[in-house]
Amino acid sequence: MDFDRISEKLAILADAAKYDVSCASSGSKRKNTQKGLGNTGAGICHSYTADGRCVSLLKILLTNYCIFDCAYCVSRSSNDVKRAAFTVQEVVDLTMNFYRRNYIEGLFLSSGIFKDADYTMERLVRIAKKLRIEHNFNGYIHLKTIPGASDELMHEAGLYADRLSVNLEVPTEAGLKLLAPEKNRAEMVKPMTYVSNQLLRFKDERKSLKKIPLFAPAGQSTQMVIGAAGESDKDILITADSFYKSHQLKRVYYSGYVPVSVDGRLPAMGTLVPMVRENRLYQADWLMRFYDFNIHEIVSEASPLLELDIDPKLSWALKNMNVFPIDINTADLHDILRIPGVGLLSATKIIEGRKFSRLGWEHLKKMGIALNRARFFITCQEKKFIKRETSASRIKQFILAGSASKFSQALNPQLSLF
Amino acid sequence: MNEISIYHEAGLLKESPDRLIYDGSFNGFFTAVFEIFELKAFKAEIVKQVKPLPLFSNHRIVITNDSKAQRVLAGLGKKITANSINDIFAVWLSELEIVERVLLGYVLHAFNNGSCIENDYSNFFVLDFKKIVKMVSRERHRMKAFVRFSRLKDDLYYARVDPDFNVLPLIQQHFTARYSDQQWLIYDLRRNYGIYYDLHITRIIELEVIPKNESDLVHDQEQEFRLLWQNYFTNVNIESRKNTKLHVRHVPKRYWKYLTEKGLF
Numbered sequence: 001m002d003f004d005r006i007s008e009k010l011a012i013l014a015d016a017a018k019y020d021v022s023c024a025s026s027g028s029k030r031k032n033t034q035k036g037l038g039n040t041g042a043g044i045c046h047s048y049t050a051d052g053r054c055v056s057l058l059k060i061l062l063t064n065y066c067i068f069d070c071a072y073c074v075s076r077s078s079n080d081v082k083r084a085a086f087t088v089q090e091v092v093d094l095t096m097n098f099y100r101r102n103y104i105e106g107l108f109l110s111s112g113i114f115k116d117a118d119y120t121m122e123r124l125v126r127i128a129k130k131l132r133i134e135h136n137f138n139g140y141i142h143l144k145t146i147p148g149a150s151d152e153l154m155h156e157a158g159l160y161a162d163r164l165s166v167n168l169e170v171p172t173e174a175g176l177k178l179l180a181p182e183k184n185r186a187e188m189v190k191p192m193t194y195v196s197n198q199l200l201r202f203k204d205e206r207k208s209l210k211k212i213p214l215f216a217p218a219g220q221s222t223q224m225v226i227g228a229a230g231e232s233d234k235d236i237l238i239t240a241d242s243f244y245k246s247h248q249l250k251r252v253y254y255s256g257y258v259p260v261s262v263d264g265r266l267p268a269m270g271t272l273v274p275m276v277r278e279n280r281l282y283q284a285d286w287l288m289r290f291y292d293f294n295i296h297e298i299v300s301e302a303s304p305l306l307e308l309d310i311d312p313k314l315s316w317a318l319k320n321m322n323v324f325p326i327d328i329n330t331a332d333l334h335d336i337l338r339i340p341g342v343g344l345l346s347a348t349k350i351i352e353g354r355k356f357s358r359l360g361w362e363h364l365k366k367m368g369i370a371l372n373r374a375r376f377f378i379t380c381q382e383k384k385f386i387k388r389e390t391s392a393s394r395i396k397q398f399i400l401a402g403s404a405s406k407f408s409q410a411l412n413p414q415l416s417l418f
Numbered sequence: 419m420n421e422i423s424i425y426h427e428a429g430l431l432k433e434s435p436d437r438l439i440y441d442g443s444f445n446g447f448f449t450a451v452f453e454i455f456e457l458k459a460f461k462a463e464i465v466k467q468v469k470p471l472p473l474f475s476n477h478r479i480v481i482t483n484d485s486k487a488q489r490v491l492a493g494l495g496k497k498i499t500a501n502s503i504n505d506i507f508a509v510w511l512s513e514l515e516i517v518e519r520v521l522l523g524y525v526l527h528a529f530n531n532g533s534c535i536e537n538d539y540s541n542f543f544v545l546d547f548k549k550i551v552k553m554v555s556r557e558r559h560r561m562k563a564f565v566r567f568s569r570l571k572d573d574l575y576y577a578r579v580d581p582d583f584n585v586l587p588l589i590q591q592h593f594t595a596r597y598s599d600q601q602w603l604i605y606d607l608r609r610n611y612g613i614y615y616d617l618h619i620t621r622i623i624e625l626e627v628i629p630k631n632e633s634d635l636v637h638d639q640e641q642e643f644r645l646l647w648q649n650y651f652t653n654v655n656i657e658s659r660k661n662t663k664l665h666v667r668h669v670p671k672r673y674w675k676y677l678t679e680k681g682l683f
Contacts, residue, residue: 003639007645010646011653018655031595035598036598037599045668047669048668049651051660052664100567100575101566101569272658352538353539354540355538356539359540367539
């Protein structure tokens with residue numbers, strides 16, 4: 001191994017890959033076989049970058065040469081950046097050696113498109129195949145789907161990878177036309193559809209036959225860039241919701257736009273990354289998937305943007321005060337999940353705990369419920385009548401005053417006088 | 419020392435003891451639980467050997483008896499699921515001061531109740547028990563993440579750790595299954611023992627001497643791979659999203675000394 005050359009390539013190709021924020025390494029069922037190397041199962045974050053994001057995979061581009069010129073991408077063909085390309089063997093060696101030292105859970109391999117979609121995809125699949133077959137590697141492999149790749153290549157990819165993904169990047173078709181006119185939505189969706197159909201087929205066959213090979217056991221995901229194309233939160237969430245439903249995606253990632261090049265169609269260089277907005281979108285995404293919220297309860301024509309100073313669940317609660325107060329000891333799970341300050345785990349604890357005895361404030365506190373906000377929305381075996389705040393705006397004031405938001409610097413930038 | 423206290427020490431007086439003193443072992447603790455039921459001393463607390471022994475307190479010394487301990491655990495197995503039995507072991511490994519009190523409260527609650535109490539979140543012992551399980555679980559997860567192997571000249575992959583809780587027994591299975599084609603050793607510097615896999619089985623070992631300077635022991639290519647990892651780690655960071663508070667929350671500083679990417683090797 002030529003370490004100097006690999007080091008140079010690694011610097012360029014890791015830097016180019018970092019804007020794809022998908023980092024998951026869980027959800028797969030691959031076990032170690034025949035005394036090989038590696039397995040999957042729990043997602044393990046082996047480290048965290050200085051920006052607080054988890055590092056669990058070796059995330060690299062095979063090459064950052066690209067024939068396309070998408071405005072938001074750092075590797076766009078018109079950008080003057082250093083270009084490099086790994087050989088298949090170099091990627092395999094890096095993956096195996098990092099894995100053996102427990103630095104990573106596996107490989108995340110993407111690429112710029114050189115020559116054409118199939119040529120590029122074939123290289124990616126070849127690396128995954130080599131790891132699995134020649135090196136008996138059973139760790140996690142996440143392969144990017146190249147838009148326009150053929151069904152045959154996608155089939156092979158599914159046999160060797162744990163997760164496949166193709167990034168929609170721009171939430172609306174109109175935005176995509178503006179920022180990446182050489183691409184089209186249909187080309188991205190086609191391989192996604194092929195894989196989701198295969199997943200259903202394999203799942204079906206597994207019911208009757210036990211010995212079915214694994215096919216993308218960790219499913220599919222996608223990513224959308226936030227804040228590059230002037231889209232609203234409603235646009236983003238509606239796209240996410242429809243893809244969750246139509247393609248049974250495991251995750252949608254929301255990545256705040258980081259200005260990487262000078263272009264009139266995009267926010268200027270130096271624009272701050274919309275981190276608060278990104279966080280609210282993840283919270284809204286969670287509400288839809290785990291808290292039984294309908295998308296229309298979160299965003300609508302009338303309010304297409306999420307509030308930045310409070311989370312979407314609290315925002316909903318304040319707009320629907322008629323639903324509260326909710327009695328902790330009698331309400332069903334659906335209602336308990338609506339209480340601000342009560343998460344999924346706490347909701348389970350409440351449901352389970354009350355089978356044994358009535359719950360009081362002390363129990364709720366010990367369960368880890370955020371009482372400073374939940375108290376405005378619940379009743380729980382009170383012995384005396386407590387005067388309740390019923391005005392939504394007063395409640396919001398109390399909650400904001402009583403909590404220390406991690407975003408308070410971003411939302412209320414204060415000038416230092418000294 | 420008068421005669422009464424001598425008799426107290428020998429456990430010969432039949433009054434219900436306030437305090438049972440055990441030898442600090444897992445089976446010793448459950449022997450004490452057995453004796454609490456035997457003596458009907460349900461208000462007693464279980465404590466480790468404490469020097470000097472208090473003179474006039476009403477205590478009893480527990481002599482570890484494996485079969486008594488097993489009887490308690492078997493009885494528990496009929497009251498709670500196997501998962502919770504595993505959790506009891508995990509709580510034990512936390513080595514926290516409150517372990518005896520919480521475990522005793524949990525076990526008594528389990529025996530006293532007709533139904534399975536493992537999800538009885540209305541009981542404060544269960545809540546504390548679950549909290550400790552979570553803490554140990556987190557540390558175990560962090561160890562799976564932060565163990566960094568160095569390849570030595572003889573192809574042994576060696577890692578040093580210093581976990582908050584005694585989690586090596588809890589990560590043994592994970593590393594054995596994953597790294598089945600390489601010899602490895604993970605050593606707990608704080609507790610002075612390690613787990614070692616020789617391509618066939620994993621077992622506990624103790625090193626007499628911990629090498630101070632590893633650089634002469636490592637494989638020729640080892641330093642190169644460490645540099646590559648540091649290189650990767652630096653380049654995967656997005657400067658404009660810098661968030662040190664979040665970073666330190668995920669990777670507390672006490673773990674930095676064993677992380678290759680922090681460059682303190």
